[in-house]
Amino acid sequence: MNRVMIVGASAGGLATAEALRRMGYEGAITLVGDEPCLPYDRPPLSKQILTGQWEPDRLALREQVEIDALGLDLRLGVAATGLDAAGRTVELADGSHVEYEGLVVATGVRPRHLPNCEGIAGVHTLRTLADALALKARLLPGRRLVIVGAGFVGAEVAAVARGLGVKVTMLEAASVPLAAAIGEQAGLFLAQAHHERGVQLRTGVSVAAIVSAAGVVKGVKLADGTMIAADAVLVAIGSLPNTEWLDSSGLTVTNGVVCDEYSAAAPGVYGVGDVARWHNPLFDTAMRIEHRTNAAEHGMAVARNLLNPDQRRPFAPVPYFWSDQYEMKIQAYGHLRDHDEATLADGDPAQGRFVIAYRTGTRLAGALAVGMPPKTLRTWRALIAAGSTWDAAMTGAAA
Incomplete structure (x- = not known):
């Protein structure tokens, strides 16, 4: 070649x-x-x-x-x-x-976009450096930021904005943020963390329109007619x-x-x-x-x-991701989506230190940790990589 x-x-x-x-x-x-x-x-x-x-x-x-x-x-x-x-x-x-x-x-x-938002000053998405710098200029103390979508991007920006003294409202269509990706238990924990730090989190809502005047964003109108005032809007509804x-x-x-x-x-x-x-x-x-x-x-x-076309190897990783929100480091290994069960395997969410394990079929499919030492995560990763059964992994966790 x-x-x-x-x-x-x-x-x-x-x-x-x-x-x-x-x-x-x-x-x-x-x-x-x-x-x-x-x-x-x-x-x-x-x-x-x-x-x-x-x-x-x-x-x-x-x-x-x-x-x-x-x-x-x-x-x-x-x-x-x-x-x-x-x-x-x-x-x-x-x-x-x-x-x-x-x-x-x-x-x-x-990024996915909401309809009829093109050209409205103060409506942002976040993917490129130019996007980040444009949003950064809006995050001033006392300003009102509305985030449409409570996924990882929206949640990370909410955490940063609160630290900068911005008033944040986060809107989410699902009843529990990130439940589809990491399960209800982890989603509820993150929702509570944002609530405790002053984020106005509204779940089970849908956006009807972005409201503007003279080409500048003024707020977000929900499907039930509620108007939420905004100096800036971040659209974080996936990609x-x-x-x-x-x-x-x-x-x-x-x-x-x-x-x-x-x-x-x-x-x-x-x-x-x-x-x-x-x-x-x-x-x-x-x-x-x-x-x-x-x-x-x-x-x-x-x-x-x-x-090496004659000696190709399958790409079979244990996926890994992390998210930093406030003082929390959230880390996960494996394939958490489409899981059949998610259960607390170690620690205590009330203390901000825990592991949630995920089952798909009869095997351990993934693990998500907050505030846990690296050694703990490595142990769970090794189990996932080895194709551990759920019963064997949970028996070991309880030992």
């Missing part, structure tokens, strides 16, 4: 390029990104950037000299617009066409995979680019990171994971499979 093209210049795409070079690949690597800046880290956007603890230049995943050392054909500020899989060519927004022998799709995701450029490619696209257990979407085409929906044989299920750790691990695994 003499030419690899990576579409998407964020964590997953960069990890793939670096892994190719570490593994001895000396051919051409074209790395394409739609943002004009060098690859940067996104998790701090909802935390350190908003608080002002970090300046934007600290986000860079690598310094310019390190990028230069990779010997990339680097094309920033230009998006991919089409793929001819048969001809092994990618079309870019500037009209150019790039041929490849191996292709990595790492185009990530973008969509960036796959439109693949519409005529012949690749299967369903909630991401669909890949097999090797992360291959087609001969010579692989998916990496947030945009890839691949079959994880460890859990025997398809998953698409929007977490930073997965993007880096995924890129390394795909690089190996690209360079």
